[in-house]
Amino acid sequence: MPEFIIEAVNVEYSYPDDTKALLNVSLQVEKGEKLAILGSNGAGKSTLFMQFNGIFHPNSGCIKYQGEAISYKNKDLIALRKKVGIVFQDPDSQLFSASVWQDISFGPLNLGLSEEEVTARVKKALLDTETTDLQDKPTHLLSYGQKKRVSIAGVLAMEPEVIIFDEPTAGLDPRHAKEFMQLLEKLSKEGKTIIISTHDVDLAYSWSDRLAIMYSGEIIAHGDPGELFLQPHLIERADLALPWLIEMHSEFVKKGWVPLSTPLPKTKEDLVRNVPTKSDQQSAK
Amino acid sequence: MIDIDSYAYNNNLKTVHPAEKALFAMITMVVCLASPTVITPLIVLALMAGGIIFKAGIPARVFVRLMLIPFSFLLISVLTIAFSISTISSGFWLSQTIKGLTIGIHYPDLITAIHLFLRSLGAVSCLYFLALTTPITELITVLNKLKVPVIITELMVLIYRFIFVFMETATTINRAQSSRLGYVTMRSSFRSMSGLFSALLGKVFVKSQELYNAMAARCYTGEIKVLTKKHPINLRNYFIIVGVEIPLILLNLLGR
Secondary structure, three states: OOOEEEEEEEEEEEOOOOOEEEEEEEEEEEOOOEEEEEEOOOOOHHHHHHHHOOOOOOOEEEEEEOOEEOOOOHHHHHHHHHHEEEEOOOHHHHOOOOEHHHHHHHHHHHOOOOHHHHHHHHHHHHHHOOOHHHOOOEHHHOOHHHHHHHHHHHHHOOOOOEEEEEOOOOOOOHHHHHHHHHHHHHHHHOOOEEEEEEOOHHHHHHHOOEEEEEEOOEEEEEEOHHHHHOOHHHHHHOOOOOOHHHHHHHHHHHOOOOOOOOOOOOOHHHHHHHOOOHHHHHHHO | OHHHHHHHHOOOOOOOOHHHHHHHHHHHHHHHHOOOOOHHHHHHHHHHHHHHHHHOOOOHHHHHHHHHHHHHHHHHHHHHHHEEEEOOOOOOOEEEEEOOEEEEEOHHHHHHHHHHHHHHHHHHHHHHHHHHHOOHHHHHHHHHHOOOOHHHHHHHHHHHHHHHHHHHHHHHHHHHHHHOOOOOOHHHHHHHHHHHHHHHHHHHHHHHHHHHHHHHHOOOOOOOOOOOOOOOOOHHHHHHHHHHHHHHHHHHHHHO
């Protein structure tokens, strides 16, 4: 039986203006897994994330951390937020200080760590996000992608168990998006639980262990990424598209290049490997 | 203003301890304001101009342009001190009488005006020295060390950061409006401008809520705790400060 680190149990939430943002959402996140939440704009991904570290209270239902419903007392919330970090979508709403160094040190200092420890963590976070060169620059002179990386560093420095990234690669150039995915891989190897929201189907498919698809406040499906993407009606209903890997794979199967029983490719390399080279085919005859 | 801000982060004195720069600028400013002669302000002006242009490496034209801003204000206020209008035409150093009213300059007033003018310019140059060489974030840490109430310094941190966020937002909205011909006539300009302000006001509320949420997510409990970078303390700089200020103070005392 897998250990669930965070769970949403029948969570309902509406904004003060009565917009229903979450409708009976239940989701279980296993410890150490890579979960991607896919959904179009306004599907409720960010709202769900705000539930996970107690910033929003559900109207009904509850959020559980390690099997226990979270308490909304100040002290307990702080304890929860030490474990569950969120990197917000808009770095401008997360960076409160004009100094990169000061902003990154904010989280770890709130954990009550010593100055030496905080300094070490800030340096490590700068290194991990490749922002060491930016540490003396003011945040308002940084580009969007640079701000994004600094805001990621601000959460990494707190070393939470669960890290939630809201649209992490939106606004990053291909190189930094790729490096960011490598950073996620590294964090995952360190045993962190990682949740990202995205509408990049290729990224969600290749990266995640498990996928949840949200559509207007509901989780309409969750499970193995490969299985979900083989249900075209589901993908269409959620205003999403198929990952190119799956599209190519199905085309290859249709044309007989790849046998039907071949497992779905997770990477470009898998896809290429599945297609036999010409000489192989001749010898197979 | 944005110019000053970017120079503060990119000048040759940026690694100098902010407290040393602040001390130097503040003491010099007080000495300059307290000076009874015109010599001290002139020396201060030269000192600060040298510091800004040669030590900090800020282009001379930037410094001159910045000095011209208070220059015009000062000139107007100083002229009102220098000139007086009177029905008595005697005692003027330079005057013109029209229909019984004499407009002119009394000699002591002129001296006072020149004094005031130079003292103010000197003091402004001290402030520019500080503003051009020291980022606001570092000044705030100096204020913290001086035990300025946290509420003030925290507000400074947030206001300073959000000036830029909102200016960026305003610029974006303005560009979007201009590209849809929002400012072609007087009428549309007024309408676009009011639209811009109401959009900004809306954003202020949204952004402040988002900021609070984001800070809460990083365990914010009501006090902004941040680590500031340590700057090396340079004894030589303190000797320079003492070495410059003592002669200036002596000069002030001699001038009395």
